[in-house]
Amino acid sequence: MSNGHWKKELESEELLKIIFDYAGRITIENNLDRLLLLMADMGRDMTVADRCTLWLYDEQMDELWAKVAHGAHGMKEVRVPAESGLAGYVYQTSEPLVIEDAYQDQRFHADVDHTTGYRTKSVMVIPLKNKQNQTLGVYQVINKLTREGLFTPQDVRNLSLAASYTAQALEAVLMNTEMEEAQKEIIFKMGEIGEVRSKETGAHVKRVAEYAKLLAIKSGFSEEEADLIKVASPMHDIGKVAIPDAILNKPGKLSEEEFLAVQEHANIGYHLLENSKRSILKAAAIIAKEHHEHWNGKGYPEGLSGKNIHIYGRIVAVADVFDALATDRPYKKAWEMKRILTHFKMERGKQFDPTLVDVFLENLDGFLQIKEKYEDDRTK
Template identity: 55%
Template sequence: MNEPPHYRDDGRGVPRERTPEELLRIIFDYTAKISGERSLRSVLLLMADMGRDMIVADRCTVWLIDRAKQELFTMIAHGASEIRLPLGSGFVGNSIASGESLLIGDAYADPRHHPESDLRTGYRTKAVVTVPFAGNDGTIIGAYQAVNKLTPQAAFTPRDLEQLKLAAAYAGKSLESVILREEIESTQREIIFTMGQIGESRSNETGNHVKRVAEYSAVLALGLGLSADEAELLRMVSPMHDIGKVAIPDAVLLKPGKLTPEEFEQMKQHTEVGYQLLRSSGRALLKTAAIVAYQHHEKWNGTGYPRGLKEEEIHLYGRITAVADVFDALGSERIYKKAWELERILGLFREERGKHFDPRIVDVFFEQLPALIEIRNRYRDRDNADSE
């Protein structure tokens, strides 16, 4: 994706127009790729590539409206990074405002041209075709824009405009569903993180504990060879590991001294409570969070709780979160203890390799230690920072 287009030429290296058969193949190939994508950035890139290849343009951009900021933006633009423009400016702003497509032969001869982007990038815009597109309810949500025709005539034609309209009609429907899915997932992430903070705040845990555990877990997951998607899933759910603490009595949760055996049994119930809170959800995200809440206190040698699972009976996400949680807990000041020095923490992980912790994860922990320390420093709690 985002590579220079490979156009059929006329035998002399000059790009030529697409045949109807080639156009169909481009549309089928790209729509198949787009249907399998979940990331808005990836979908925008594929759509930009599709428009560019269909009409033999040098560049193509898919613009969206940010109504909160009253701006037009693109996350993907051939030859440039994210671009933002005031809503209503430039060819794309005028096209979206009027709902009309534009076919421009000479950009600099038209007062609607917004030359600042050219000045910033050094690129020279000549011919332009812009097509607004709407969502399912008919509301315009963005626009396709292609720049500079590569065939010898160097000008876009009414045929190009019709072809880009076809791409735009598909883009509107597809992008709306991707945007909605991303909004839902973003909301889920925010809710999960907030719930995790609520669980920690009841026990006066450090303010950034859940954030650090989330980041540590993702780094360890990637170090173990898990996919970026799995690492992101673990980053999202690991903040919920102690949500069950909401049900633990203050007399136990906030006790400054050592817990009695009876009190420790009460404390251990937070894993069961967290699991029961989350397990009945129909969302895969929360079901995964339930596993982490339930198993992050299990130990590799089977001496953990609540079920005494051992080795790979413990879900990998639970084993990863256990390392992340203990690393952060030991390095943070709590109501019942002072923060440990780094060397003392590392000594414990060496000692507990193959006992408390999965030995493979401990090995990755040491391999990724610089990244973990960088995260710890980046999200250091104010109280700890002030005391050092």
């Protein structure tokens, strides 16, 4: 850096402004990736540094991991052994570390510098502790941008203080993420229960979930909402648990009475899920009830039509029928792709939302890739 570009140490008011600005955003952020980036940016700005990385400890893997900005493509996950390098040293000792020149310290690993062409010089690493004094991970701040180029004891105090405030927000999001992961697993397993009873494999549940996400993304949904549809969709046929095996696995045509019994699974699934306050289960309730409604109003259980059918139900309808036609079932062999595509074109604006059929046909390659990927998954 040339002499004309040195930055000044922050005045007290400037430091407070940075802390308040970031604290306001950090406490309301519930997405883990975005929270980690915010906390790293706060560390960088507070200490007038060039870069800051927040490393978190992964107990299962005994590793430290971090999300780092990765060009225009968003984020990349980096993992190192929990005792590796300067970050690992501070994680193990739980004591702050300030170094003038990383290359003079044998604990420093220069591999990343060598691959990126970056030159790490001054480094400050501080432990990130929760209220119970457990170390969750470490803050690693690199290359002080002032003329002296050195991190100060004041930097250590400031960042340690900010870290202790933000650790609480981080723990809440980590806890929520863990709960959501557990929820997703339970939902998937429950979805499989319904399928196993109708002689299906878990691959059906998986494929429908992936098709639904792809359809949502290509229809302009955000990644988060598309994921919500994906994780909720395995419950679309959960109501089948209440339908007798003899009807569920009947190889021939169903009588009118049997068909009405099968139709009832949409309402049963909805009533199983409707009272949950969790966003995933709320979405699952909608999907369970409405994925058999038809765009022209001739579906069940309510006979809803057009946009009165929730978009989640309309999306899963396309995903579910495509999978039903493209795979063998107890009552029929898989259709050829040409016949399936003809069916969707015929049912555009009848059974299915016309816009979604167009999106499906435009992105057929993506659907076929998913089909191939989960074709022979008999293990799940």
